[in-house]
Amino acid sequence: MSSNFIHDIIDADLASGKHSEVVTRFPPEPNGYLHIGHAKAICLDFGTALKYGGRCHLRYDDTNPTAEDTEYVGAIEEDVRWLGFDWGKNLFWASDYFDRMYECAVELIQMGKAYVCDLSVDAFKEYRGVPHLPGKEPAGRNRSIEENLELFEKMKAGEFADGAYVLRAKIDMNSPNLHMRDPAIYRIKHASHHNTGDKWCIYPMYDFAHCLEDSIEGVTHSLCTLEFEVHRPLYDWILETLSLYQPHQYEFARLNLTYTIMSKRKLLELVKEKLVSNWDDPRMPTICGMRRRGYTPEAVRAFCTEIGITKTESLTDVALLEHHVRTDLNEIAPRRMAVLDPLKVVITTYPEGQSEEFELPNHPQKPETGTRTVPFAREIFIERDDFMEEPVKKFFRLAPGTEVRLRGAYLVTCTDVIKDANGNIVELHCTHDPDSRGGNAPDGRKVKGTIHWVSAQHGIKAEVRLYDRLFTSENPAAEEGDFKDYLNPDSLKVITGIIEPGLASANPGDKFQFERIGYFCADPDTTESKPVFNRTVGLREAASKQA
RNA sequence: UGCCCGAUGGUGUAAUGGUAGCACAGCAGACUCUGAAUCUGCUUGUCUAGGUUCAAAUCCUAGUCGGGCAACCA
Numbered sequence: 001m002s003s004n005f006i007h008d009i010i011d012a013d014l015a016s017g018k019h020s021e022v023v024t025r026f027p028p029e030p031n032g033y034l035h036i037g038h039a040k041a042i043c044l045d046f047g048t049a050l051k052y053g054g055r056c057h058l059r060y061d062d063t064n065p066t067a068e069d070t071e072y073v074g075a076i077e078e079d080v081r082w083l084g085f086d087w088g089k090n091l092f093w094a095s096d097y098f099d100r101m102y103e104c105a106v107e108l109i110q111m112g113k114a115y116v117c118d119l120s121v122d123a124f125k126e127y128r129g130v131p132h133l134p135g136k137e138p139a140g141r142n143r144s145i146e147e148n149l150e151l152f153e154k155m156k157a158g159e160f161a162d163g164a165y166v167l168r169a170k171i172d173m174n175s176p177n178l179h180m181r182d183p184a185i186y187r188i189k190h191a192s193h194h195n196t197g198d199k200w201c202i203y204p205m206y207d208f209a210h211c212l213e214d215s216i217e218g219v220t221h222s223l224c225t226l227e228f229e230v231h232r233p234l235y236d237w238i239l240e241t242l243s244l245y246q247p248h249q250y251e252f253a254r255l256n257l258t259y260t261i262m263s264k265r266k267l268l269e270l271v272k273e274k275l276v277s278n279w280d281d282p283r284m285p286t287i288c289g290m291r292r293r294g295y296t297p298e299a300v301r302a303f304c305t306e307i308g309i310t311k312t313e314s315l316t317d318v319a320l321l322e323h324h325v326r327t328d329l330n331e332i333a334p335r336r337m338a339v340l341d342p343l344k345v346v347i348t349t350y351p352e353g354q355s356e357e358f359e360l361p362n363h364p365q366k367p368e369t370g371t372r373t374v375p376f377a378r379e380i381f382i383e384r385d386d387f388m389e390e391p392v393k394k395f396f397r398l399a400p401g402t403e404v405r406l407r408g409a410y411l412v413t414c415t416d417v418i419k420d421a422n423g424n425i426v427e428l429h430c431t432h433d434p435d436s437r438g439g440n441a442p443d444g445r446k447v448k449g450t451i452h453w454v455s456a457q458h459g460i461k462a463e464v465r466l467y468d469r470l471f472t473s474e475n476p477a478a479e480e481g482d483f484k485d486y487l488n489p490d491s492l493k494v495i496t497g498i499i500e501p502g503l504a505s506a507n508p509g510d511k512f513q514f515e516r517i518g519y520f521c522a523d524p525d526t527t528e529s530k531p532v533f534n535r536t537v538g539l540r541e542a543a544s545k546q547a
Numbered sequence: 548u549g550c551c552c553g554a555u556g557g558u559g560u561a562a563u564g565g566u567a568g569c570a571c572a573g574c575a576g577a578c579u580c581u582g583a584a585u586c587u588g589c590u591u592g593u594c595u596a597g598g599u600u601c602a603a604a605u606c607c608u609a610g611u612c613g614g615g616c617a618a619c620c621a
Binding site: 314 | 548549550551553554557558559560561563570571572573574579580581582583584585613614615616618619
């Protein structure tokens with residue numbers, strides 16, 4: 001992976017001998033699905049370990065049993081693997097360290113560096129005060145070490161209700177950094193934990209747990225997002241006070257993408273209110289959503305590399321992601337023909353009842369990928385907007401009296417336009433040049449327009465889901481009012497298209513380029529009787545192409 | 548309001564005191580059996596004001612603007 005300010009620091013650490021190896025970690029809380037923002041972190045954490053020949057731990061930060069669910073654990077692992085990363089044996093749980101964390105808390109109390117506080121959330125808020133004024137010292141701050149030890153023991157023994165007491169680090173009620181004003185490090189939660197069951201009714205807070213986890217695991221560079229910057233002094237204080245090995249925390253800017261949201265809470269809201277089908281709805285910025293949409297791990301990784309790692313907050317244009325998706329798909333996706341808005345064409349000069357097969361390349365630029373056969377007959381479908389009765393200038397496609405190439409088949413000329421009683425075009429009649437079999441005329445005449453087609457007799461109906469951006473606003477989270485007011489009502493259009501017959505046997509996840517339209521992949525909803533395709537991303541379209 | 552962080556074309560990023568570069572997007576053209584891909588060219592930028600220096604995007608000072616922090620969440 002390319003370099004960034006964190007790698008500059010690592011280079012210096014390695015050169016100075018401060019570290020001889022690099023250990024990072026990706027520490028998700030199992031409380032939701034991973035999204036493209038996590039992908040950025042995963043690429044950084046694992047990519048950095050890979051670059052320096054170190055290791056990256058996958059660690060579940062499961063310190064809050066009321067927020068977490070093992071439902072998410074499998075999904076997280078699947079997503080990290082799909083992205084192409086491997087934690088090997090380095091799978092850890094914060095909850096496995098609960099005993100050691102408890103001992104550390106006791107040690108802090110014994111040092112006179114932590115105390116049990118009986119103030120309610122609201123009461124302590126008053127003592128903590130506001131940033132520009134000093135806080136007040138709670139009375140419990142001067143409790144004896146013995147009494148603190150006893151109270152903490154009772155907290156652990158379950159003698160108190162949730163919220164009755166909390167263990168606080170005794171730091172500085174006058175610190176300009178609010179996180180240093182005697183932060184809570186243990187709270188009472190009578191909740192069973194997926195891993196430790198009912199063994200504990202007190203659980204460590206993030207600030208206390210995370211630095212210990214990193215220290216215990218020998219992490220060298222603990223990478224997180226910018227909002228944790230003000231937590232770093234606390235991270236350092238705890239490890240220094242306990243005389244433990246101190247990893248260094250470095251912060252980088254989280255990813256924001258145009259036309260979507262990245263907040264787990266808001267994403268959950270969309271799922272719960274059924275505004276999307278589920279976490280893996282192809283419109284979601286989740287990793288499973290992108291996978292279902294047809295994005296490839298290679299494209300997502302290339303995107304993450306491209307956007308880089310900085311401390312500058314930014315809003316990245318989703319076009320950049322789509323660019324990498326197209327770039328990868330262009331390389332790997334076999335070409336097929338599908339008509340999404342069918343208009344029937346009768347080749348009047350083609351014998352009734354006759355059909356033939358054409359051999360078309362899977363990828364014109366990659367002959368080594370072979371060919372497939374596509375049936376042709378007298379009646380075919382073409383795309384409705386590939387015909388204009390009164391063509392605008394620079395319209396290269398079919399119009400009355402003009403000749404176009406049916407991709408890989410024949411040159412045809414439109415002779416008649418058939419309309420219904422309302423004047424709607426329902427059918428076209430064309431003649432074909434039998435000598436142009438394969439698509440080229442022996443006389444070498446140039447035909448500018450080439451359009452795709454599917455035989456009416458052989459084509460298969462398929463459900464095609466056309467996805468567009470989820471929101472109409474570039475930055476829905478920054479808009480006034482409810483972000484859901486900015487949902488794009490046209491983010492999903494379901495249509496029935498006609499696909500070339502070979503496409504009917506596509507398996508879920510198979511990716512194709514529907515020529516002249518875009519990249520599509522077979523959805524898991526696909527069955528033998530009903531193929532379902534998702535539009536991953538459209539082809540780039542020259543602005544001069546007007547329909 | 549206190550502390551912390553940041554600011555380079557429309558967007559994302561590089562330049563580590565010495566030619567402001569790359570990618571995306573946009574525009575124009577070439578090529579083309581995909582109006583795709585490919586190729587060529589073009590437009591557009593160092594937040595402001597001072598200072599240090601032979602030389603400043605880079606260092607210093609002040610300001611402006613943006614963000615973060617005031618859960619018994621992570």
